[in-house]
Amino acid sequence: MGATAGLTEVVLYDTLVNYLVSMARTVEGAMNRALDAIVSLENPRTSVLPGEVFLLEPRINEMEIVIDEHAIRLLRRGSFSDDEMRLIVAALKITNDLERIGDIAVNLAERVVSLREMQGAQIPEELAPMASAVRAMVSKSLGALIFRNVEMATQVLESDDVVDQYRDRIFEKLLQHMTQEPKLVSPGMQFILATRHLERIADHATNIAEDIIFWVRGLDVRHGRGLEVRPSQSEQTDSAPAPDSAITENSHVLHSGVTPACNTERA
Incomplete structure (x- = not known):
């Protein structure tokens, strides 16, 4: 009887993780469609992508509710x-951060719809590499979730500044162009909003990475308590979670396998 109860517990927690991974994949799909649409604005083949993003939003919202209910069910045990x-x-x-990424993908798709109706909308040259950086952050967050890989999560934290730099450079160039040519103000504002959406997606990917580090290692790396987390031996070999003996809370003392590094703030 005890063994059966233990097996049931394992299944319940594995189910929670599976729900998370499923939602993350759906959100990533919506985000990728939105990114493909914004960086390939002039390609007629991408014209259907915003509509696909809109259709995925209700599914993402429903997944959030299912996961919340399952987590509450576990808490009641x-x-x-x-x-x-x-x-x-x-x-x-x-789940909250994933749902927000889904919402932002919708916002990004709305920018695409607006830009397609404007004359003379020229895609900023650094928008594509910025989108690629954001895409990589979300992909690594998903990988860290699937494999409980702290090293991948740490790489996400280290990438956030790159996205911010792209945003600043694109803003400066768009502002210069809008000042010189007033007709570019409307599309320029849409692209500025798009870069803001990309930055917010990166922020939520960072939040997810922080939560994965907390889950796997018991380390709270939010609000400027950024840490460069070196992978444990088990993570280097098979990406399995570290044993309980390797998990240390960092309220006052840093884990022996981490060193102060990046500075992150929760979105």
């Missing part, structure tokens, strides 16, 4: 290991 409690807490936060 009452008894948890440290790892299980961290998983539930992280799951509730990750």
Whole structure:
């Protein structure tokens, strides 16, 4: 009987992780469609992508509700290991960030629809590499979630500044062009909003990476407590989570496998 109960517990927590991965894949699909649409604005083949993004939003919202309900069901069971409690807490936060990425993908798709109706809309040359950087951050966050890989999550934290730099450079160039040619103001504002959307997606990917580090290692790296987390031996070999003995809370003392590094703030 005890073995059966233990198996049931494992299934319940594995189900929560599977729900998270499924939602993350759906959100990534919506985001990729929005990114493809904005960087290939003049390609008629991408004209259907905004509509596909709009259709995915209700599914993402429903997934968020399902995961929240499952997490609440687990909380009602009452008894948890440290790892299980961290998983539930992280799951509730990750679903919120995933849902927000889905919403921002919709916002980005709306920018595409508006830009397609404007004359003379020229895509900023650095928009494509910015979109690629954002795409990579979300992809690594998903990989870190699937494999419980702290090293991949840390790479996401280190990439956030790159996206911010792209945003600033694109803004400066668009502002210069809009000042010189007033007819470029309307499309320029749409592209400025688009870069803001991309930045926000990167921020949410960073949040997800922080939550994965908390889940796997028990380390809170939010709000300027950024840490460069070196992978444990188990992560280097098979990407399995570190044993409980390797998990240390960092409220006052840093984990022996981490060193102060990047500075991140939660969106």
